[in-house]
Amino acid sequence: MKRTVRAARRLRGTIEPPGDKSISHRAAILNAIAQGEAVVENFQTGADCLATVRCLRALGIQIESPAPGILRVHGVGRSGLREAAVVLNAANSGTTLRLLAGLLAAQPFFSVLSGDASLRSRPMGRIVEPLRAMGARIQGRADGTRPPLAIEGGRLRGIRHRLPVASAQVKSALTLAGLYAEGETVLEEPVPSRDHTERMLRAMGAAMVANEGGLRVSPLTGELAPLGLRVPGDISAAAFWMVAAAAHPDAELRLTGVGVNPSRSGIIDALRAMGANIAVEEERMSGCEPVADIVVRSSRLQGAVIEGPLIPRLIDEVPALAVAACLAEGETVVRDAGELRLKESDRIRTTASELRRLGARIEELPDGMVIHSVGALRGAACGSHGDHRLAMTLAVAGLLAAGETTVHGAQAVAVSYPGFWDDLDRLVLR
Numbered sequence: 001m002k003r004t005v006r007a008a009r010r011l012r013g014t015i016e017p018p019g020d021k022s023i024s025h026r027a028a029i030l031n032a033i034a035q036g037e038a039v040v041e042n043f044q045t046g047a048d049c050l051a052t053v054r055c056l057r058a059l060g061i062q063i064e065s066p067a068p069g070i071l072r073v074h075g076v077g078r079s080g081l082r083e084a085a086v087v088l089n090a091a092n093s094g095t096t097l098r099l100l101a102g103l104l105a106a107q108p109f110f111s112v113l114s115g116d117a118s119l120r121s122r123p124m125g126r127i128v129e130p131l132r133a134m135g136a137r138i139q140g141r142a143d144g145t146r147p148p149l150a151i152e153g154g155r156l157r158g159i160r161h162r163l164p165v166a167s168a169q170v171k172s173a174l175t176l177a178g179l180y181a182e183g184e185t186v187l188e189e190p191v192p193s194r195d196h197t198e199r200m201l202r203a204m205g206a207a208m209v210a211n212e213g214g215l216r217v218s219p220l221t222g223e224l225a226p227l228g229l230r231v232p233g234d235i236s237a238a239a240f241w242m243v244a245a246a247a248h249p250d251a252e253l254r255l256t257g258v259g260v261n262p263s264r265s266g267i268i269d270a271l272r273a274m275g276a277n278i279a280v281e282e283e284r285m286s287g288c289e290p291v292a293d294i295v296v297r298s299s300r301l302q303g304a305v306i307e308g309p310l311i312p313r314l315i316d317e318v319p320a321l322a323v324a325a326c327l328a329e330g331e332t333v334v335r336d337a338g339e340l341r342l343k344e345s346d347r348i349r350t351t352a353s354e355l356r357r358l359g360a361r362i363e364e365l366p367d368g369m370v371i372h373s374v375g376a377l378r379g380a381a382c383g384s385h386g387d388h389r390l391a392m393t394l395a396v397a398g399l400l401a402a403g404e405t406t407v408h409g410a411q412a413v414a415v416s417y418p419g420f421w422d423d424l425d426r427l428v429l430r
């Protein structure tokens with residue numbers, strides 16, 4: 001499917017972004033192994049989170065959806081999962097596959113996890129190697145470094161593991177395994193990654209301590225309590241509108257109920273460093289996560305250096321940020337972001353090559369990019385490479401570019417933001 005986006009004359013309006021993808025996955029998985037029923041509101045209905053629900057159902061979990069975005073998860077307790085009779089299909093979702101691999105490594109049955117062509121090409125050694133060190137028996141393509149993964153679940157022992165790169169998926173997979181292991185599991189990260197798993201597990205009664213020595217996960221001694229919650233709006237979805245508003249000459253957008261967990265809010269800091277006019281209003285707690293309304297207005301943007309500990313706090317937002325950087329004055333450099341090459345597409349290569357079609361001047365670095373100011377983008381045909389975030393990045397570029405932009409593979413947005421194109425139509429005043 002292709003979508004044509006025309007230059008927006010004005011951008012105005014209010015958007016409630018879809019539920020946070022990371023938190024939605026965790027709300028389903030963690031409540032599945034709790035004892036009792038939990039209602040999750042504002043659950044994200046993108047394909048990734050639905051893949052998690054499908055896998056959990058195959059593992060014997062009853063999950064009802066009485067209304068769109070509402071999930072009633074009937075937790076079966078820590079020992080209640082059952083062997084699935086089918087291959088667990090994580091589709092495009094790294095979070096589904098990696099978190100479930102950690103959980104299933106500790107269950108007394110056999111599981112096979114796979115996904116689409118993109119997911120089957122993504123690295124799994126980062127979870128398989130430490131899980132094997134915990135005693136897990138896992139086979140997979142390329143010595144267990146690529147899906148499908150076949151897991152002969154069983155008893156595990158806690159380990160101390162230093163993650164070579166910050167990754168919440170790896171940290172969460174090993175945390176889930178650690179809940180079932182004998183002895184403590186200690187996880188150290190070079191730079192902190194998103195902490196949703198820790199926040200939720202603590203609220204459910206698990207013992208976990210985070211300090212400079214790392215994250216210490218103790219084995220469960222009792223059952224986890226179910227955690228009813230309203231999932232905050234996804235800052236990674238809001239980011240597209242933040243960039244669009246900041247870089248457009250006549251814009252004011254209000255984004256309501258957005259999750260502003262400090263481990264996720266790097267996009268606000270990066271855009272502000274570039275001179276963006278962003279107000280964070282009505283900050284409040286929604287369960288264990290902070291949320292706020294974010295108002296973004298037309299801004300004069302300058303280039304910035306985006307690197308170091310900021311990177312894990314905005315890793316999924318770098319493609320969108322690149323659009324703002326094209327229209328900023330001066331040069332923007334993104335470094336320390338080699339992980340982008342291992343996402344749903346190689347996002348350094350695909351962001352650079354597709355934005356170049358619209359007139360961007362971007363040089364690839366092994367771990368980032370140098371984005372030169374071009375003053376203006378011009379509409380062109382471009383493609384998503386099947387990557388949801390690239391499809392939305394190109395749509396935002398299209399709103400800011402002169403003339404008409406055609407985004408091929410536009411359906412990819414359904415992975416994390418099924419209502420994206422409708423929201424775009426509502427915000428644009430012509």
Ligand code: S3P
Nearest residue numbers: 022095166167168169170315316
């Ligand atoms: C996620 C963690 C990040 C992020 C992904 C979602 C999560 O990946 O890019 O979109 O839900 O834990 P890594 O753990 O690979 O950094």
